[in-house]
Amino acid sequence: MPATVDREAIAEQPNPLGLAGIEFVEYATSRPQALGQVLETLGFRPVARHRSREVLLYRQGTMNIVINAHDGARPSSVAPTETPVISAVAFRVRDAAAAYRRALERGAWAVPVQVEVMELHIPAIHGVGASRIYFVDRSDAFSIWDVDFVPIPTVDKHPPAIAGLHWFGLVQYIGSERMEDWCEFYRELFGFERLQDTQRFGILPKGHILRSPCGSFYWQLIEPEPGLVEAEGEESLQRVGLGTPDVPAAVAALRARGVSFVEAGELHTEARGALTVAQLGGLMFELVHQA
C-alpha cells in the first residue's frame, strides 16, 4: 500500500483531478429517436454513432450528448426506459487513470467495464441512483469519439451553438436530510465547493449549488419539499442546465424551433432563466443566464 511514510506534506490542491469541464452527458432510453427529435429542436445535431452498440452522439457547440439505447447486460444499471434518464456524466480530467484511482481510494464504487475489442476502456464510478461518472482525459486532438464512434457522413461534425448555449451543469434530486452527505461526496471525491446561498442562478432557486473545482460548471442539489416526504422518489440526476449569455434570445430561437417553455404563475421565462415543458414523460431542460 502506498504508505503514509515520511513524505513532505503537500496541501490538497483546489482541483485535485485537474477537472476541466464536462465531456459528455449520457441519456438512457428505449426510444432514442424520440429523444433525438427533442434534442434537435434544442439545437443538437447527430454527428456520430457507436461502432458496436445502439449509441448516438449529438453535439452542439461544446456540448456532447450521448443517447444510449443499448440494452446490454448492465447488472447494476437500469434498463433503458421510454422516459429518457440521465445515466452518466463524463468529467474531463488531467489523467483519467489517476482520477479513477484517487476516487476509489476515497470510497467511490467502481463500475465494471464492458468494452468490445478495440474500444476504449473509460473508467467509471457509480454516481447517484443508477447513474455513472466517467473520467475522460482525451478531449483534444484525438478524442474518445475518434476511437469508439463512426462519424455520420456528410454532417457537420461541429454544429454551432444556438445563442451561445453551453453546459451550465446538472440538477440532482436528493432524499430529505441528505444535503450534507452529498455535498461531502462531491467535495471529497472531486473537489466541488459549496456556494453561499446568496449566490443564485436561474429561475429555480432551490437547494444548494456546488461549483466544480475548475469553475466551469455547477451541480445543484435539491431536497424534496418539506411535508412531501411520502412523495419522495429515488435520488437521480433530474435535468441538465444549459448556460447562455442571453436567455431571451435563446428562448426566442428555441421557440422558433418548436420548443415550449413553462409559463405558469411564478415559474416563467425571465432574463435569469427558463424551463422547457416536460416531454417524453418528464424530460426537461433548464436555461440559465451565464456570461
Added chain:
Amino acid sequence: MDTITLAGELSAKLAAMREAGFSQVMLKANDVVGHPGGLDAAVRLVRASGLRVTGFQVLRDFEGLSGHLHDYKVDIAKGMLEMAHALGAPLLLVCSSTSQHASTDLDAIARDLRKLAMLAVPRGIKIAYEGLSWGRTINEFTTAWDVVQRADVPNLGLGFDSYHALATKTALEGLELVDPAKIFLVQLADFMWQEIRTVEERISTARTFRVFPGEGVHSAQVAELVQRLAAMGYRGDYSFEVFNDDYQQLPLPLVAQRARRSAEWLGEQVLRRAVPLPGRMRLRR
C-alpha cells in the same frame, strides 16, 4: 428490537416483534442471508412486515488495515451496504476492530471510516461506529467519538451500546462531549454480573448472557443513561442488543414479551414522558 435475540427464521421473528407491539426491527446480516428463500425473499418479507428497519448489522474489523486486507474488507463492506440498501435499512452498524493486524493510529482508523462513509453515500446509508469493549484500539465510546470527529463526515456517527459502556465502566459524563445529533443509534442491554473482571468474561457475557434493560443488576445505570441521552437531546432510535443463549431456546412470543416489558419500563417509568419514547417505540396496546 433486534433479531439477534430471537431464535428461528426471519418471518417468525418479525411476526413475534409485531405481535408484541414493536414498530421497528434491527436486522442482522445472517437473518437475511440465511433465509430459506434467499436474500430477495427476505427483503420482500421485511418490506411487507410493516416494521421500520432501524439498521443493519454488523461490519467487523474494517478499519486500520492495509494492502490486500484493506481491499478485502472494502469488498465485504460493499456487500453489506448493498444488502442494507435492498432492505431499506438507513444505517449500517460497524464495530471497532479487534484485529491484531489493524493499525492503532487513530488518524488511519478515521481515514478508513471516512472512506466507508463515502461508500455509503450513494446507497443512502449512515454509518454508526461502535466501540466494542474488547476492541483493540477503540474500546470505549469516548475514543470511538474521537475518531468519528477526526473522520468528520456527515453520514458517520456514533453507535452507543450500553453493555460496552457498563462493562468498561466508562464514565457516562463522557457523553457531555458528544454531539447528540451525531449519535446515530443507541443499543441497550443489561447483564447479571455486578462486575466483569477479564476481557474473556466481557466477551462471553456480551455474546451469551445479556438481558433486557431492567432485568439485570445495572437497571439504575441503564435508566441513568437513557435519561441522560434524553436530556442532552438525543431523539434517535433505541434498540435492544440482547445476546442471550437462554432466549435462543425459548418460544419467540415469550422472549418478545420480555422485551415489551423492558420497553414499557423504559418508556413509562424511566422517561415518564407524555411524548412517545424517542424513536417511536411507544407500544400500541
